[in-house]
Amino acid sequence: MTAKEGFVVRISNALFKTSLAQNAPPVFPRRIKHFEVKPQEKWVLWGPGKGQFMNILSNKYISDPPLALQYGLDKKFPRVEQVLFKGVMPTAHLSARYEYFKDEFDQTCKQFILDNAVGSSQVSYDVVKTSRKVDMDLYHKLVQELKLVDLQDRWAMGLSNGQMRRARLAFSLLKEPDLLLVDDPFLGLDPTATSIISNFLANYHVPIIIGLRYQDQIPSWCTHVCCVESDGTIPFQGAIQDHKQTIDEVRNAHVESRYSTNANLPPADELISSHPMLGNNSRTPHLELRGLDVKYRGEPVLTNMYWKVEPGSRWHIQGNNGTGKSTLLSLITAEHPQSWNSKVVEHGVPRKTGRANYFDINKEIGMSAPELHAIFLKKCGDTLTVRESIATGFHEASSNNFNPLWDKLDAAQRSSVRKYIQYFGLEENTLFGELSVSDQKLVLFIRSLIKMPELLVLDEAFSGMELEPMVRCHELLNQWPGTVLVVSHVPEETPRCHHYLRLISPGQYECGTFI
Ligand SMILES: Nc1ncnc2c1ncn2[C@@H]1O[C@H](COP(=O)(O)OP(=O)(O)OP(=O)(O)O)[C@@H](O)[C@H]1O
Structure with missing residues (x-):
């Protein structure tokens, strides 16, 4: 029998475990009775259990009974490729992305896709040298179709979040997989x-299987759906055309449930009562740009920018992938080498080398960003619990300091961490790396505001988050008295903002107010 007549992947009555240890808990408490993908089908795993289900399909766990997960792909060793969008390249520090001089040592976008870069001692991630033969015709086709031609010689670490996601997809496809698994394929994309x-x-x-959340639109080219709840329950699966009504009902039920409140929750205003800007009516702009320019190797990204941010205002920073949103934020947070620039003015005082330092600037800034997520997961995923992860937000330079701090917190700080954990329904002793992506994002969101910063920078902070916790974060932000800068591509993921700044191209941008 060939794969054409048979199946691509099949699960029959199986339990999955993370290790062979007898007491290892199963990934999902109940057996998956049946799941089967046939050739020509394009599936969507839909719902909060999608990530774990995808890991099961990529053969990450041990199945019980042993042959309960099968690939019917005509090959002894079929290639199953799971595209992992972990954000931009994890670096040692956020600033490393912008240190242009490093591109002499590190890999280009082309080398990254080809996976044959020469090792580097300059960065914290491992670069593997392989002797794998690659199909260069396929390479050229991929860079063409994924619009990467002009980015091939760029330093991979300098790629924007959206550019990096396209590069990661090309990297995976170049391996010529027999089955492609892509979780959240559209996150962070314009x-x-x-x-x-x-x-x-x-x-x-x-054959393709993608993972989407309840609130995401299912692309019209998907033929089949498998709804997976967080405990692995599969309420329904099969051809999308047979389940259209159920899909709408489930989506609506989840969207409506976002407004149901839990009476036992501490009120949100208690969570922000110690914020220094509560009742503060300062008129001096929190931040101003007075004709700012940023170039990379002579290539302008931001040109002659003027922008005034009033204290307590909430801004949505918009713009296509690569228009300079992260660059702008990195200047504000002083991660960028060009941050010491008198055209950046804080509280009416121009920034100058020697006057302001990185720590003073970051004392009042909290942030969550894809870059920070990548670094945090790599450095702390196996070592810090939810409670300890949030506690690191109390560091002055919290965007770059992940050293454990829980033991040094005072009673008020500990109680504040615990209130947030309770408010968001998290479990304080779970390791950060064992959380779902949605809960990791949630922990990083709490971490960003735990020190009650005057300026909150939320770069793609809600992408990948499930609906309910995201709405809860947004409700909290509606009461937040500090200044907030938000970057997000998806309207549903954008908290309510007063103003927008839209980056279009170097020298072209628009500012406006939402009515
Ligand atoms: N160190 C660097 N060297 C060269 N080019 C860089 C460097 N850092 C960023 N760039 C380029 O500058 C442009 C702006 O990047 P930036 O990350 O600020 O975009 P963005 O608007 O945040 O994009 P996204 O929406 O994809 O996150 C991109 O074209 C990027 O490739």
Whole structure:
């Protein structure tokens, strides 16, 4: 029997475990009775259990009974490729992305996709040198279709979040997989990049399984759906056309449940009562840009920018992938080498080398960003619990300091961490790396505001978050008295803002107010 007549992947009545140890808990408490993907089908795993289910399908766990997970791909060793969008490259520090001089040592986007870069001692991640033969025709086709041609010689670490996601997809596809698994394929992508990737996946000849959250739109090219709850329960699965009504009902039920409140929750205003800007009516702009320019190797990204941010205002920073949103934020948080620039003015005082230092600037800034997520997961995923992870937000330079701090916190600080944990329904002793991506994002969000910073920078802070915790974060932000800068591509993930700054191209931008 060939794969064409048979199946691509099949699970029959199986339990999955993370290790062989007898008392190892199963990934999902109940057996998966049946799941089967046939050739030509494009599936979506839909719901909060999608990530674990995807790990099961990529053969990460041990199945019981042993042959309960099978690949019917005509090959002894079929290649199952799970595209992992872990954000941009994890670096040692946030600033490393912008230190242009490093590109002499590190890999280019092309080398990253080809996976044959020469090792580097300059960065904290491992670069593997392989002797794998690559199909260069396929390489050229991929960079063309994923709009990476002009980025091939760029330093991979300097790629923007959206650019890096396209590069990661090319990297995985170049391995010529027999089955492609992509969780959250559209996170962090602007509408153009979303349609590039969606069209690409629609026309891709290999069986595909994507993972989406309840609130995401299912692309029209998906043929089948498997709804997976967080405990692995599968309420329904099969051809999308047979389940259209159920899909709408489940989505609506989840969207409505976001407004149901739990009476036992501490009120949100108690969580922010110690914020220094409560009742503060300062008129001096929190931040101003007076004709700012940023270039990378002579290439302008931001040109002659003027921008005034009033204290307590909430801004949505918009713009396609690569227009300079993260660059702008990195200047504000002093991660960028060009941050010591008198055209950046804080509380009416121009920033100058020698006057302001990194620690003073960051004392009043809290942030969550894809770059920070990547670094935090790598450095602390196996060592810090939820409670300890949030506690590191009390560091002055919390964006770059992840050293354990819980033991040094005073009683008020500990109680504040615990109130947030209770408010968001987290479990304080779980390791950060064992949390779902949604809960990791939630922990990083709490971490960003735990020290009650005057300026909160939320770069893609809610992408990948499930609906309910995200809405709870947004409700909290509606009462937050500090200044907030938000970057997000998806309207549903954007908290209510007063103003917007839209980056279009170097020298072209728009500022406005939401009515
Ligand atoms: N160190 C660097 N060297 C060269 N180019 C860089 C460097 N850092 C960023 N860039 C480039 O500058 C541009 C702006 O990048 P930035 O990350 O600020 O964009 P962004 O608007 O945040 O994008 P996204 O929405 O994808 O996150 C991109 O084209 C990026 O490739």
